[in-house]
Amino acid sequence: MHDIRAIRENPEAFDNDLARRGLEPLSASLIALDDARKAATSAAQANQERRNALSKEIGGAKKAKDEARASELMAEVARLKEDASRLETEQTQAGKILDEELAKIPNRPKADVPPGADEHGNVEYRRYDSGRERLSEGRQHFELGEATGLMDFEAAAKLSGSRFVVLKGQLARLERSLGQFMLDLHTTEHGYTEVAPPILVRDEAMFGTAQLPKFRDDQFAAGDGFWLVPTAEVPLTNLVRESILSEDELPLRFTALTPCFRAEAGAAGRDTRGMLRQHQFNKVELVSITAPEKSEEEHERMLACAETVLKKLDLTYRVMTLCTGDMGFASQKTYDIEVWVPGQQTYREISSCSVCGDFQARRMNARYRGKDGKPTFVHTLNGSGIAVGRALIAVMENYQNPDGSITIPSVLQPYMGGLNRIEGPNT
Missing domain, CATH: 1.10.287.40 (Serine-tRNA synthetase, tRNA binding domain)
Known part of the structure; x- marks a missing residue:
C-alpha cells in the first residue's frame, strides 16, 4: 500500500x-x-x-x-x-x-533495479559453479522418475487432475530429506526461528501480503473466507500484523516448511510435463521483519542464506537481478536464483528473494517503536529458502548416472539413512 x-x-x-x-x-x-x-x-x-x-x-x-x-x-x-x-x-x-x-498499484522499484519489460531485461548479479563436472545434457527429471516407478503423474491425475504428482519410496524420502535439510540449515546456521503456521488464512492476511485483491484468480479459495496459502510468506509475514514492536525485537527472522497451493491461472501451456509448475508443492520460506535502515543489508543476507542451500548441494546456479517489468507486485527489488538443469539445458528459477519496504507493513498496520518513541512502519522481506520440489528436480538431473540411477548428495545422505544412491531401472 x-x-x-x-x-x-x-x-x-x-x-x-x-x-x-x-x-x-x-x-x-x-x-x-x-x-x-x-x-x-x-x-x-x-x-x-x-x-x-x-x-x-x-x-x-x-x-x-x-x-x-x-x-x-x-x-x-x-x-x-x-x-x-x-x-x-x-x-x-x-x-x-x-x-x-x-x-491496486504495485510497489515502487528501488533506484538500482534495472529497466526492462520482461525477463529478457534481467541482469546477472553473480554465479556459482559446482565443483563437480557439470552435465551439459541428460534426461529430464520426469523421465528419470517415471523410469524408476517412483514418480507417478498418471496416478496423481486420477486423484486430482493435471499439475499434481505422486512420489513414492526413495524419491518421496529424498524430497522430505531436502526440506528437513533446509530447515536445519536455516535454523542452526542462519538464525531463523522455525514456525509451523496455519496453511488456511483469512482475506485480511492475503491482503496484507498483497495476494488480494489483484491476484485472486491465482489462489485457491477454501470457502468460509479462507484461502490455501500460496506460500508461507503469507502467515509468516502476518505474524506482526496490527502490532507495534520494540526496536530491540528487530530483526525478526522466520522460516517454515509448508505445502503451497497455486492455481497457475496464467500458466496455461507452460511446463505441463513434470514437477516444475505444480498446483501443490512444498517450499521452505524465509521472512524477515526489519527496521527501514537495515532492510537493504537484510536482503543481501537473505539471498546468501538461500544460496548456501545450493552450495551445500553442490549445484551450479546464477543469481539474477529482476528488471522493473519482471518484479513481483509487492517487491521493491528482487533477486532470483536460477539453478542449472541439464535435462532442459538451461537455468530455471529455484528461489526468489524480495525486499518490500513498508509496502506490506502499511497493508498489515505493522509498526515498531524506535528510540524516539514514534511508531514507524517496519520493512518486510521474503524469500524461498528454497522450493523443495525444484530442488528435487535439480538434484535428480544433476546427479543422474548413465544407468538411470541418482547419486545422493553427501549432505543429504544422513537424512536418507546413509543411502548414497537411488537405483535406476538398468542397475
Whole structure:
C-alpha cells in the first residue's frame, strides 16, 4: 500500500516510478480522490462542530427561558443530525475508494533495479559453479522418475487432475530429506526461528501480503473466507500484523516448511510435463521483519542464506537481478536464483528473494517503536529458502548416472539413512 502523503509531496517522482513499471501516471487521479476524502471529512467535522456549538446555545437559551429560540436551535440540530449520517457515509466511502485504488498499484522499484519489460531485461548479479563436472545434457527429471516407478503423474491425475504428482519410496524420502535439510540449515546456521503456521488464512492476511485483491484468480479459495496459502510468506509475514514492536525485537527472522497451493491461472501451456509448475508443492520460506535502515543489508543476507542451500548441494546456479517489468507486485527489488538443469539445458528459477519496504507493513498496520518513541512502519522481506520440489528436480538431473540411477548428495545422505544412491531401472 502506498502513502498518499508521499504521493502528494512528490507526485512527479511517484509517476516516474510507475513509468518504470510500465504504468501510466496516476498521481493526479489519486490526489483528486484524496481531495474528495478530505472534503468529505471536513464536511462531517463541520457538521459535528456546528452541532456542538448549537448545544451550548440551546443551554443558554433555556437558561434565559427563551423557549422560542431554544426550539429554533433544536430544530436546526435535528436537521444537522439527519445530514450527519449521510456525511459520515460519504466520508467512509471516499476513504474506501482511495484505499481500493492505492491497493491496486504495485510497489515502487528501488533506484538500482534495472529497466526492462520482461525477463529478457534481467541482469546477472553473480554465479556459482559446482565443483563437480557439470552435465551439459541428460534426461529430464520426469523421465528419470517415471523410469524408476517412483514418480507417478498418471496416478496423481486420477486423484486430482493435471499439475499434481505422486512420489513414492526413495524419491518421496529424498524430497522430505531436502526440506528437513533446509530447515536445519536455516535454523542452526542462519538464525531463523522455525514456525509451523496455519496453511488456511483469512482475506485480511492475503491482503496484507498483497495476494488480494489483484491476484485472486491465482489462489485457491477454501470457502468460509479462507484461502490455501500460496506460500508461507503469507502467515509468516502476518505474524506482526496490527502490532507495534520494540526496536530491540528487530530483526525478526522466520522460516517454515509448508505445502503451497497455486492455481497457475496464467500458466496455461507452460511446463505441463513434470514437477516444475505444480498446483501443490512444498517450499521452505524465509521472512524477515526489519527496521527501514537495515532492510537493504537484510536482503543481501537473505539471498546468501538461500544460496548456501545450493552450495551445500553442490549445484551450479546464477543469481539474477529482476528488471522493473519482471518484479513481483509487492517487491521493491528482487533477486532470483536460477539453478542449472541439464535435462532442459538451461537455468530455471529455484528461489526468489524480495525486499518490500513498508509496502506490506502499511497493508498489515505493522509498526515498531524506535528510540524516539514514534511508531514507524517496519520493512518486510521474503524469500524461498528454497522450493523443495525444484530442488528435487535439480538434484535428480544433476546427479543422474548413465544407468538411470541418482547419486545422493553427501549432505543429504544422513537424512536418507546413509543411502548414497537411488537405483535406476538398468542397475
